[in-house]
Amino acid sequence: MYLFTTENNSNPLQATAAWLYHLHYFTRLMLLILTLVTGTGNGAFTQTFEGKPLASHPRILLLKGEEETIRKTIASDPAWEKLHQTLIAQCDRFIKEEPIQRIQIGRRLLDKSRELLRRVFYLAYAYRVSGEEKYMKRAEKEMLAVAGFSDWNPSHFLDVAEMTLGMAIGYDWLYQDLPQSSREIIKEAILKKGIEPSLDTRYSSWLKASHNWNQVCNAGMAYGALAIYEDEPQLAERIIKRSLESIQRPLQDYLPDGAYPEGYSYWAYGTSFQVLFISAIEKALGNTSGMPENAGFLKTAGYLQHMTGPSGECFNYSDSGLEGKLQPAMFWFAQKVKDPSLLWVERQRLATQEATLPTDNRLLPAVLLWGAGTQLKDIRPPKQQVWVGQGKNPVALMRTSWTDPAAIYVGLKAGSPAVNHGHMDVGSFVMEAQGVRWAMDFGMQSYESLESKGVRLWDGGQHSQRWQIFRYSNFTHNTLTVNDSLQRVNGYAAITTHGTQPSFLFATTDITALYADQLTKAQRGVAIVEQQYVLVQDEIETANDSCTIRWTMLTPAAVQKIEANKAYLVKDGKKLTIHVQKPAGVRLKTWRTYPPNSYDAPNPGTVIIGFEVKMPQKAKETLEVLLIPEGADTYVRKSENSLINWARK
Structure with missing residues (x-):
């Protein structure tokens, strides 16, 4: 580069033109240098x-x-x-x-x-x-x-x-x-x-x-x-x-x-x-x-x-x-x-x-x-039929098939109500068979429908109004309730064991911490047996006081008939039997899902089915419930082993 000059231009107009040309060149060069230094501009190499x-x-x-x-x-x-x-x-x-x-x-x-x-x-x-x-x-x-x-x-x-x-x-x-x-x-x-x-x-x-x-x-x-x-x-x-x-x-x-x-x-x-x-x-x-x-x-x-x-x-x-x-x-x-x-x-x-x-x-x-x-045509079904994840809110997920729309599917929820957006649903499960969701979860209610009525939705303390919302407490989830009490907000449960043998897909969780001072042991296992039916098994030990244990399952199905320890559910032309094998003498019953508070969402077409067991202090009990799709009766076993032995199958 050379500096502009007019020394050799005797014609004033030519000299002026040359001066303007070099000024333009110099200005562009300075702008380029400024761009490179400051990182401004739109070029791929200037930013x-x-x-x-x-x-x-x-x-x-x-x-x-x-x-x-x-x-x-x-x-x-x-x-x-x-x-x-x-x-x-x-x-x-x-x-x-x-x-x-x-x-x-x-x-x-x-x-x-x-x-x-x-x-x-x-x-x-x-x-x-x-x-x-x-x-x-x-x-x-x-x-x-x-x-x-x-x-x-x-x-x-x-x-x-x-x-x-x-x-x-x-x-x-x-x-x-x-x-x-x-x-x-x-x-x-x-x-x-x-x-x-x-x-x-x-x-x-x-x-x-x-x-x-x-x-x-x-x-x-x-x-x-x-x-x-x-x-x-x-x-x-x-x-x-x-x-x-x-x-x-x-x-x-x-x-x-x-x-x-x-x-x-x-x-x-x-x-x-x-x-x-x-x-x-x-x-x-x-x-x-x-x-x-x-x-x-x-x-x-x-x-x-x-x-x-x-x-x-x-x-x-x-x-x-x-x-x-x-x-x-x-x-x-x-x-x-x-x-x-x-x-x-x-x-x-x-x-x-x-x-x-x-x-x-x-x-x-x-x-x-x-x-x-x-x-898309090259995508193949997954090979894994059981998935378990630990962490803040552990879950276990299992199914009998990825390609059969009538397959059995079970999800088991552990974790804690204290997580963000959590419910008192520790130990809860969902279950599908024959294309029907038999055991369900309400899920969320619209936040605005609650906030607009003054509900303190985001206070997660043990005595928060959040747990008075019908859909959010353990009373309406497929888990256990002890003495009509809420689960402990700060309780936590991991998935303790799981199995992937096709004849016995299972997962277990220890939910004792959710019932502190009431129970000294509360463990739950959920299994798909012989690819045919589902077993939900609870092992419970009481503390220093007697307790009433409530086992519940929320369902969108119609309860066609109850015979003591058996109930017959119908939905979309399909049938499911709930059979309580343990303890003896249990009588199944239903609870309405009509919302108790003016701010609760309606829950049409649903019902809670379950039973209650009274236990004295320092006692042990096993609850064993079968969920049997139509046609699977011939595969049902009389009773399963203790949860500690499930992993040895």
Whole structure:
């Protein structure tokens, strides 16, 4: 390079032109140097995070050119084509609807945040895969509407997190085609209404949590930071590094085996956002966190898979819904651990022609992002029929078949009521046979239906109002109740043993701590015997006082008849017999599920069946109950051994 000069230019006009040319050259050079030093600009090699190049937009989840893999996947299988067309059809419906409005329900704006994420994710996907401008224009309209909200409700920070994540995807994916004026408005909203409130200690307690709030909020903030990185590099790097550190906390909850403490529905929430976070970090920055190497986290796909029964319904303990749903995150896990059998349940949900794909799932496009290249026809059923996970809230899950819709399925819940979203359900179980859920769980009640009536839902103390909610106490779960008392909130039970022999699939748990000062021993075992029927066995020892032990099972079936120690249940034309083999002289009875409080949800079509046993002080008793599907009577054994001997079978 040489400095400009006019010495050799006798013509003043030529001299001026030369001077302007070199000034222009010099200015461009200085701007280039400034860009390299400060890390601003949009080039792939001018943006760095910890020395690693940061891609230009789009940089979140789906890089430039990766749409072609998705197009090839769609063309490879009718099930993938159906999913793609479902997404496109939903986008066409969005175009006809009014933009989202800021209508808060109680303490939450969350339904609006989730709808923004759903609309923008779908529309941005449709634009990138189809190229049709109408989808980009509609996503822009939605984002501008939300950018105009007064705030995104930081007092309930999940609302901010999901809104920010949706806005970040739209801003990043559509960046090159959005008008500059719209980019500025959306960027400013992400910064001021999304990221900056997370720096306020009034709204950031989730940084130290280990439950789903941590996963969702860190994902939302990281997406916002990645989206606007070039404009706020120092702040963005601070947010990303903060998230990388904080989000390690919930990863510990998956140890040692992958059982998610908060149950099925919150796995679908917390784990999905954890995967969104990891996937974005891997794509944009490279794997800087080491998170996917967490052994418990990588095992959690097995937990989720086994949590679904042959009926398609999930084991809905704690604050969970009953419906099993297509889980986009499972496609990420299958790719990550290179185990296509993890997608057996998801394959069935995708490939069933009669099934309606869940367009209420705001993360549905991620199925094609993480499942791209997967050949659905090549997926084989899992080999494992028993899955056991220890940890904060241990479970045991077992079945007789993955391919027979009439298979027997049992889920046994251990753990503690003290976990986030926990119920007093320790020792509870669900059971299916012949495609019918015979032993069920109510699952959650809508939070707003309780909060709006002043219920102190989130106080988890022993005497909290939470345990007066009909669906939440041990009285309505398939477990034991002693002297009409609640289980101990701080009690904990592990899965003590389990077995995988086809003739005797079983798991046991010691639930004594849930009945402290009442019982000196309370152990429960659940087994599938000879692939034909289910055995529930309890071994109990009383303390210094006499006790009344209540054994209960919640069912959606009709109780056709009770004959002393036998009851006959009917549902959907199928039959099940409940037979109490021990103790002798037991008489089965039923209890209504009519809610006792004005704030309780109704429970139509359900009944509790069970029995009571009175025990003197310092006594021992065994309760042995058989659940026998129609036609399995000839396989029933007279009695089983003590639980301590089950492992020796």
